[in-house]
Amino acid sequence: MPLLIAAVVYWVQVMRQPIDPRLKRRHVGGFLIMAIGVVLVGLWVRQRPEPSNGWFWGEVLGVLAVYVLCWSLVLATRVRVLEPWFGGLDRMYLWHRRTAVVGFLLLVPHVFLVRTAAGQSVSQIGNGLGVLALFGLAALVIVSLSRVAHLIRLAYEPWLLIHRTTGLFVAAAVVHGALVDPLLRASAPLQVTYLIIGGIGLLAYVYQELVARLIARPGAYVVRQVERLAGETLDVTLDAVTAPIAVRPGQFLFVSFGGADAWQRHPFSVAGVAADGSLRLSIRALGDYTRALYARLEAGAAARISGPYGLFDYTLGGARQVWIAAGSGVAPFLSWLRQPAGLAGRSIDFYYSVRTQADALYLDEIQAVAAREPGLRVHLIVTTTQGRLTVEQIQRDTIGRLIDTHVFLCGPLAMTESFTRGLHAVGVPRDQIHSEHFAFR
Numbered sequence: 461m462p463l464l465i466a467a468v469v470y471w472v473q474v475m476r477q478p479i480d481p482r483l484k485r486r487h488v489g490g491f492l493i494m495a496i497g498v499v500l501v502g503l504w505v506r507q508r509p510e511p512s513n514g515w516f517w518g519e520v521l522g523v524l525a526v527y528v529l530c531w532s533l534v535l536a537t538r539v540r541v542l543e544p545w546f547g548g549l550d551r552m553y554l555w556h557r558r559t560a561v562v563g564f565l566l567l568v569p570h571v572f573l574v575r576t577a578a579g580q581s582v583s584q585i586g587n588g589l590g591v592l593a594l595f596g597l598a599a600l601v602i603v604s605l606s607r608v609a610h611l612i613r614l615a616y617e618p619w620l621l622i623h624r625t626t627g628l629f630v631a632a633a634v635v636h637g638a639l640v641d642p643l644l645r646a647s648a649p650l651q652v653t654y655l656i657i658g659g660i661g662l663l664a665y666v667y668q669e670l671v672a673r674l675i676a677r678p679g680a681y682v683v684r685q686v687e688r689l690a691g692e693t694l695d696v697t698l699d700a701v702t703a704p705i706a707v708r709p710g711q712f713l714f715v716s717f718g719g720a721d722a723w724q725r726h727p728f729s730v731a732g733v734a735a736d737g738s739l740r741l742s743i744r745a746l747g748d749y750t751r752a753l754y755a756r757l758e759a760g761a762a763a764r765i766s767g768p769y770g771l772f773d774y775t776l777g778g779a780r781q782v783w784i785a786a787g788s789g790v791a792p793f794l795s796w797l798r799q800p801a802g803l804a805g806r807s808i809d810f811y812y813s814v815r816t817q818a819d820a821l822y823l824d825e826i827q828a829v830a831a832r833e834p835g836l837r838v839h840l841i842v843t844t845t846q847g848r849l850t851v852e853q854i855q856r857d858t859i860g861r862l863i864d865t866h867v868f869l870c871g872p873l874a875m876t877e878s879f880t881r882g883l884h885a886v887g888v889p890r891d892q893i894h895s896e897h898f899a900f901r
């Protein structure tokens with residue numbers, strides 16, 4: 461009952477917010493994960509044996525762990541139909557990480573509680589699979605912590621390869637539960653529920669690892685033009701070979717170029733979408749792959765593009781907006797400014813933060829749009845001479861109207877997180893803070 465009341469209060473709060481209904485919809489995914497979890501616990505409690513001891517609660521935690529781990533596999537599939545319910549692929553990945561970590565953490569008390577109840581387990585194979593799942597998932601969670609990955613210098617590609625084994629350990633956990641849990645063997649409703657959960661999770665894994673790759677039909681593009689800009693940035697224009705992909709400004713794509721480092725898929729935001737379907741990308745040389753692109757990419761190279769993904773879209777925000785771009789995070793804002801129809805009637809403070817004046821790429825173009833659009837004010841922040849942009853400065857510029865403002869942030873994770881915290885602390889509701897950060901791990 462208290463949970464039901466909390467859920468109703470939560471929904472009333474979400475529905476009463478004066479925001480675009482599409483922004484309300486992104487609460488549904490997370491809510492559903494929790495609501496189904498609560499129903500599962502209720503279902504298991506109804507079937508509990510008398511007396512129900514610590515062992516029973518250990519089993520419940522084990523089932524919940526399997527449940528959230530299966531969600532983690534579903535959320536890794538990049539199925540576009542799920543995007544609106546979570547708020548874009550980046551937020552799906554956030555929930556993917558959350559559910560994986562919670563699933564692993566639930567396994568710890570599960571192991572402790574069921575181990576202390578001797579004589580319940582009947583299957584050696586089942587026990588072995590449980591141990592395999594526990595240690596495998598522990599290792600995967602640990603190498604996914606950004607500090608650990610940094611410490612052991614684990615690059616993205618090998619990390620991704622290791623990470624893709626997650627489904628095998630979740631499969632071990634699912635089979636372990638089916639073999640060793642006496643509650644499941646004694647109750648048909650629990651068996652069916654457990655099989656549906658495990659089945660959906662494992663199907664999602666098989667789909668992502670085998671089927672999705674086979675049925676993927678990336679759009680064929682060719683590089684029309686490559687410009688090498690300051691700060692090791694490439695400005696790339698691509699033409700569709702066949703039908704162009706329908707991309708909204710602000711979205712991102714998975715792009716692979718043919719050539720020496722052939723067909724590695726990397727995500728890039730569109731920096732421009734032209735009426736003829738051609739796309740502009742602004743790619744900063746950051747690591748091995750992007751440096752190789754900067755050195756070698758030329759006009760005429762073939763490209764494959766899949767997507768689009770993401771719901772980073774200023775037209776979802778209200779009349780007052782603040783945009784904050786850091787470095788190469790300017791790309792989605794450029795795509796918005798290159799289709800300026802939605803700017804009319806809006807009051808926008810656009811902060812473009814760069815390290816040095818020479819890093820302020822596209823500044824002339826941005827200022828030319830601002831000269832035509834009376835509601836757009838551009839603030840260039842050169843951090844080496846002016847210091848970092850602060851929430852206080854934004855508050856001063858927006859003259860106390862920040863609470864009614866929608867804020868759009870794009871750049872490194874540390875920047876988007878710090879502004880999200882800072883803006884929320886001065887009263888900007890979370891649903892009015894929209895961010896895209898340029899990393900998935």
Ligand SMILES: Cc1cc2nc3c(=O)[nH]c(=O)nc-3n(C[C@H](O)[C@H](O)[C@H](O)COP(=O)(O)OP(=O)(O)OC[C@H]3O[C@@H](n4cnc5c(N)ncnc54)[C@H](O)[C@@H]3O)c2cc1C
Nearest residue numbers: 616725726727728729743744747748749750788791898899
């Ligand atoms: C949604 C999104 C939009 C982006 N848009 C832009 C953009 O418009 N312009 C731009 O310059 N950069 C953009 N990036 C960042 C860009 O994807 C990375 O800089 C690039 O993939 C780095 O690859 P690397 O091998 O050169 O560097 P590495 O040193 O190997 O990687 C640096 C970081 O980039 C990420 N990364 C690397 N490879 C991949 C991959 N295959 N898939 C996913 N992430 C990877 C990881 O977080 C990694 O830690 C975007 C990233 C994301 C997630």
